[in-house]
Amino acid sequence: MAEKELQRSKSVLPIGTVMKLTDLTARQIRYYEEQELVIPQRTDGNRRMYSLNDIDKLLEIKDYLDDGINMAGIKAIYAQQKKRADDMKNESLTDSDVRRILHDEFLNISGFEPNSGPSLHSQRPLK
DNA sequence: ATTCTAACA
DNA sequence: TGTTAGGA
Numbered sequence: 001m002a003e004k005e006l007q008r009s010k011s012v013l014p015i016g017t018v019m020k021l022t023d024l025t026a027r028q029i030r031y032y033e034e035q036e037l038v039i040p041q042r043t044d045g046n047r048r049m050y051s052l053n054d055i056d057k058l059l060e061i062k063d064y065l066d067d068g069i070n071m072a073g074i075k076a077i078y079a080q081q082k083k084r085a086d087d088m089k090n091e092s093l094t095d096s097d098v099r100r101i102l103h104d105e106f107l108n109i110s111g112f113e114p115n116s117g118p119s120l121h122s123q124r125p126l127k
Numbered sequence: 128a129t130t131c132t133a134a135c136a
Numbered sequence: 137t138g139t140t141a142g143g144a
Contacts, residue, residue, distance in 0.1 A: 016129065026130080027137060045144060047130060131144080 011041035011049040018050045022058045029058065035071050037061055037078065073112025080105045 015026055022029070032038050033048075038057050040048040050058075064074050087093060087101065 014130075025137075027139085030131090031137080045130085046132095129144105132142095134141090135139085 008052040011051040011054070013050045013052075013055070015040075015048050015050070018055060018058065021055055022062060024058060024062060032058065032061060035075060037074060068114045069112055070114060073109065076108060076112060080108070 013021075015029060018024070018029060019026055029038075030048075033040065038050075038054050038061070040050045040054055043049050061074060064077065069077070083101075084105075087098065093101075
């Protein structure tokens with residue numbers, strides 16, 4: 001069943017197809033790459049080739065944008081998502097630690113609304 | 128015909 | 137983000 005994941009990971013779609021599938025402009029798609037949100041594979045003459053997983057990621061990003069979250073916020077979300085994945089590997093964490101982390105993440109995400117500017121507040125809401 | 132990078136009347 | 141110039 002891991003074969004399907006391999007297929008979804010195969011980068012075979014040129015940016016033109018991705019544009020049609022996601023309704024995003026080439027400018028946006030390339031910009032998100034600069035923000036390190038979706039890094040497509042390159043081929044022959046330096047052309048971007050995306051995978052189905054990349055498409056999903058882009059659609060996901062588009063949803064976050066619609067919900068009024070900015071680049072910084074989206075980056076934060078994925079950064080936290082990665083942080084979360086790392087935590088799963090550390091059995092050394094206690095339930096209390098995990099809950100503190102999740103609570104911390106929640107506060108940070110809510111701080112990335114459109115108008116709420118770069119006021120990247122909250123850090124240690126030690127209770 | 129498509130996509131790429133860089134740059135901004 | 138849009139758009140365009142100049143290449144590949």
